[in-house]
Amino acid sequence: MNSQNEYSNIVDLKAEQNILEESNQQTETLRIPSSNDLHYERPNLAEIPLLVNELLSDDPQMRACITERLVSIAFQDEDCENSSNDLCLSPLIAMLKSTDEVKSQMGFDGLSIIVRKSDKFRQTLIRNGFLEIARLELTDECRPEHVHSNILGIIIDLITNGCNVFEMSGLLPIMCKLGSDKDEKKKKISMKAKIIETLLTCQGVISPCSIDEMQELKKQNDQKTKKIEELKRSKEEIIKFNEQKTKENEELKKQIEQLKTGKEELKMNKEQEKQILITEIMKSQIPIQALDKIREDLMIPIIGTEEEKNKII
Incomplete structure (x- = not known):
């Protein structure tokens, strides 16, 4: 019995590692803006609505370029005192929630880069209600599994890049529920939820129901x-x-x-x-x-x- 438990724990750890590595690899589908790009190409806020419209294109290559451009604008305007960061994040969040798996993946890739590279955008994302959006999406059983998976991936990025985990206490009951799902088709979602649950509880986060x-x-x-x-x-x-x-x-x-x-x-x-x-x-x-x-x-x-x-x- 002990050997079976140890084998199960090893399998779970390997699965968690694979999920994190996969999350990191997915972000490589977008090009992170270089310092030269930031220096010579200034953001044009009027360009953002046009870029959002072009995200509706059926051309995957076009969507990838648009997403990359939004990420570029976000990093260029990071230190400016204006709302371009909000304008850049909104279309990426909309893409993340898309029922189109490819669009959702592109939104995830863009948000993941921004979250991992910019503390300011991490705070902006949380301040603009991303955690509440995540709660609503994850509790909606009618939403596609890829949306749930990508949202969980962004939450992992937020936690592992220094966000205040205590702001996420409301998500803990949801993670417990998702993590206990035995459906093989949702194994990836279940594993990500377990990772988030572990990351939160290890840092002393207690859910409201736990209180x-x-x-x-x-x-x-x-x-x-x-x-x-x-x-x-x-x-x-x-x-x-x-x-x-x-x-x-x-x-x-x-x-x-x-x-x-x-x-x-x-x-x-x-x-x-x-x-x-x-x-x-x-x-x-x-x-x-x-x-x-x-x-x-x-x-x-x-x-x-x-x-x-x-x-x-």
Whole structure:
């Protein structure tokens, strides 16, 4: 059984590693803008709506070029105080949610590059409600599996590149649910959800439901502690009562011993008195010889007249 568990853990770890490597490889389908591109080609905000329209093209090569251009604009304007970052992120998020798997993949690739390379865009993505979008998409069972998979990939990028994980506590119950799905067709989604769940919990993130459960457990623990204290007091009272009873029994036993001793002494005194009485009686009795002499004298015939005999009798 242990060997089977170890084999299962090794398989899971390899699967997680493959997913992360695959996520990294997918981003290589887009060219990351070089420093020379950023220096010589300034962003044109008016160009963004046109680029968004061109994303609807059925030409994969065209979509790849447009996505690359959006990523380029985003990096060029990263330090500027304007909303071009929002304009660049919105079409990429829309592509990420597309039911067209290729479009969704292109959106993922573009967002992944931006998230991995720019802290400012990571914060902007979260500030613009990406986590709420992710929550809604991931809880919608009618959405395509590739959308769920790509969204989970962006969340992994956000976590592994230093975003505040505690802002993602609301996603933890969803990750638990997705991670427990045994459907083989959703194995990739399940594995990514498990990775996110592990990354969050390892850093101390607790889901809202977990907080409620902890409060309930604390309440139950307090009740159990109170009950234990009551039982402890009852036990102490019982021990005290038993000690009192033991003391009383010892006292009663002592009194019984005293009564028994007194009875023995009384019996001895009576025996002594009896012996004394017998001795006194023996002392007060007439000797047998004297009684014999009296008997002999009484047997001598009486001499005299009848009147004198009667007087003697």
